[in-house]
Amino acid sequence: METDMRYIEVAISLPVYQTFTYSVPESFTDFMATGKRVLVPFGRRRETGYVFGQNQGADIADIKEMKSILDILDEQPLFPSSMVPFFRWISDYYKYPVGQVVKNALPGGLNIRDYASVAITEKGRNELDHGRLAPIAKDILGQLQSKTILVKDLYKKIDQDIPSTLLYTFEQCGLITRKWELAGDKTKARLERFVRLTDTALPADRLSATRTKIIDVLKIEGEITVKKLKESVPTAAALIKPLESDGFVTIDHKRVYRDPFGESIEPDRAYILNQEQQKAVSQSSNYLTKGYKTFLLRGVTGSGKTEVYMQVAAEALKNKHTVLVLVPEIALITQMEKRFRARFGECVAVLHSALSAGERYDQWSRIMQGEATVAIGARSAIFAPFSNIGVIIVDEEHDASYKQEGSLRYNARDLATVRAKQIGCLALLGSATPSIQSYYNVATKKFTELTLETRVEQRPLPDVSIVDLRQTRDMRGIRRFITPELQQAMKASLERGEQILLFLNRRGYASFPVCGACGQPMRCKHCDISLTLHQQANAYRCHYCGFSRAATSKCGFCGSAKIRHLGLGTEKLEAMVTSIFPKARIARMDGDTTQRKGSILKLLKGLKNKTTDILVGTQMVAKGHDFPNITLVGIICADLSLSFPDFRAGERTFQLLAQVAGRAGRGDRPGRVILQTYNPDHFSIAAARQQDYIAFYEQEIGFRKALNYPPYSRMIQLKISGKDPQETENHARLLGDLCRTLKVKHSADYQSVEIMGPIEASLTRIAGRYRWQVLLKGLNAKALHQFINQLLSENPPVFARQPVLVAIDVDPLFMM
Ligand code: ADP
Ligand code: ZN
Ligand code: ZN
Secondary structure: OOOOOOEEEEEEOOOOOOOEEEEOOHHHHOOOOOOOEEEEEEOOEEEEEEEEEEOOOOOOOOOOOOOEOOEEOOOOOOOOHHHHHHHHHHHHHOOOOHHHHHHHHOOOOOOEEEEEEEEEOHHHHHHHHHOOOOHHHHHHHHHHOOOOEEHHHHHHHOOOOOOHHHHHHHHHOOOEEEEEEEEEOOOOOEEEEEEEEOOOOOOOOOOOHHHHHHHHHHHHHOOEEHHHHHHHOOOHHHHHHHHHHOOOEEEEEEEEOOOOOOOOOOOOOOOOOOHHHHHHHHHHHOOOOOOOEEEEEEEOOOOOHHHHHHHHHHHHHHOOOEEEEEOOOHHHHHHHHHHHHHHHHHHEEEEOOOOOHHHHHHHHHHHHOOOOOEEEEOHHHHHOOOOOEEEEEEOOOOOHHHEOOOOOOOEHHHHHHHHHHHHOOEEEEEEOOOOHHHHHHHHOOOOEEEEEOOOHHHOOOOEEEEEEHHHOOOOOHHHHOOOHHHHHHHHHHHHOOOEEEEEOOOOOOEOEEEEOOOOOEOEOOOOOOEOEEEOOOOEEEOOOOOOEEEOOOOOOOOOOOOEEEEOOOHHHHHHHHHHHOOOOOEEEEOOOOOOOOOHHHHHHHHHHOOOOOEEEEOHHHOOOOOOOOEEEEEEOOOOOOOOOOOOOHHHHHHHHHHHHHOOOOOOOOOOEEEEEEOOOOOHHHHHHHHOOHHHHHHHHHHHHHHHOOOOOOEEEEEEEEEOOHHHHHHHHHHHHHHHHHHHHHOOOOOOOEEEEEEEEEEEEEEOOEEEEEEEEEEOOHHHHHHHHHHHHHHOHHHHOOOOOEEEEEEOOOOOO
């Protein structure tokens, strides 16, 4: 028990920024602890709360008024008390209600609360059968006919907006009744039955043969699960009960962890480090246990960064510290997890979205209980409930996947340094192509740089040749995209039995279907974006909202059936390559081929076992993979990301190209890259060709400085969206006016805050929502945050949900 938990501070998973004080009935105080969930009364209903500790405020004035908790929902805490300041920081910085920060951090399915549900009355049924109802009323009552429905589910079922007053009116008229129902809490610990022998002496004669067999198995195995016992004695389940009643065995329910690791892994041994690696390891390990510090490991592709991570991790583990490793996406977790498990064994836990809620909860518990001392995961693993971290490693730190969009918007890379600073440990960020932000932190001495300039075993960096696509612009068919140079190189590679990677950052067959009669592109019904033809799925699809139309659809403008399938995607590229090299074994790795669980692993295995000759893929293939037999990388069109209306377009292009190029020549044989582009002179492309990060940085940072873009300033974007175009625009304009008024009113404080917009977003509509933006830019981060805080606190209704939504994106990465 912690000290005096009679009054506790509780964060509630509702859109409120403050925490609340509750009293704890005496019978509960022994079980109360920070990090547990409690069920509390809140307004008219019951909600889940998270215990933040003993009440801090001291002024517990209205003890009589104070409500007390109704229940404690956990036996063991879900997070250590050291994470409470972390949650508070996130809430404050990213402007997100603190209880909802915790809810986002925890494995899903743990939230239990009262939901409103509605049921139809007799009168309602009558009306439905005989009354004259509006279509929407008919729709709603119809849904309720067979069962009670949670209001939130009802909203999902009805395909149009339900005015918030409508249900209320129905209730007033006696057509429906409303009540509160506890729901949620779907994720539970898995319990299994374990059997073992007791000390009771066994009668030698009275037992049947099968019972004797059970006893014999238990004698050898000790305590085992009933499931395991059934492998030897199929009928065991029925027989152990009487054995228990006779006192010969005991049966216990115990917690087991669901196993997300499919296969066992051979242990490996640490490499002998080369000089550069050695220096990086000792330089950073020296600072373990000495408080907060961030290192940026800049190592060219194939320089052995992972080995550096593992040896620093080993040092931290030696000191009895834990290790947190962040990896940008699931495909890379597999690779990292394998290497770490081979080195460190069973103490490795993984956290990512491909785990089932139950598996995730179990991994979480292993970390929390101290059974796992290394955790590897995607961005959400930044919340791993460790209390004694030695080092937080962020691999491929430049990767945009670290940015969480939607609900709680955060950047896990940035949070890594925040968490490290709060607990006083190391952060180790690594990349071949660091983000401009992080390298600027090196330049301004906030971070310390470690470098690996050469590949392991002196392997050369690949040789990059540029092919100017303007020369083939007017060609027809395949040659326009698979130029003679590329084709030649592919042929030679295949003849040598080597592997090829073809990179095109666009999935689908044709990304730009256009009507052959009237020239109009095929557009999404809900988004301001053109549809992509997916041949395998036999449909046009929207990559933003998932809208889909049959591949046989006609032009929506003139009705012509003659659609020209312009625009190249990976699916079409794969077909082209097949027609040129019919004997080659070709595989494709993109969002479409990796939907099913295990499919990524299968694709990676194909490369490893050399059953794949050519891999066609999107940016998924660009990231961090180590494919030793790939000697040729073909970049089909280097310019796709260059034309985005975003100040980071150059940075993204450089990173992507340098990373893809880095997949070549990682084994014994040297690699070659053919980079096809319409802009051979663009500095992002030229720098990627040279794999020269510093040259790129020097150029790019100059632009940022001239325009006061990050890292020279900070940004907060207000993302305004709504279903009605006029309402959305009005709300955006109102928000813009409020910003300007605030700035004028406090001109001295907010001089450094620049207000841009409101403007319509470059993607004007997504999933049926119209989109506007206001961009706040500030040279002074503190003033900028104070500005948004004041804006929020003075105008709560403007930020409240419905019908127009305002999302606050602090340090936005995707500005379109
Ligand atoms: P990076 O992440 O820097 O691109 P990796 O960590 O994937 O590079 O390392 C590339 C390859 O080199 C891997 O196959 C790894 O096992 C191997 N490697 C790493 N360190 C050494 C070393 N000191 N000696 C030999 N091989 C090494
Ligand atoms: Zn048409
Ligand atoms: Zn769409």
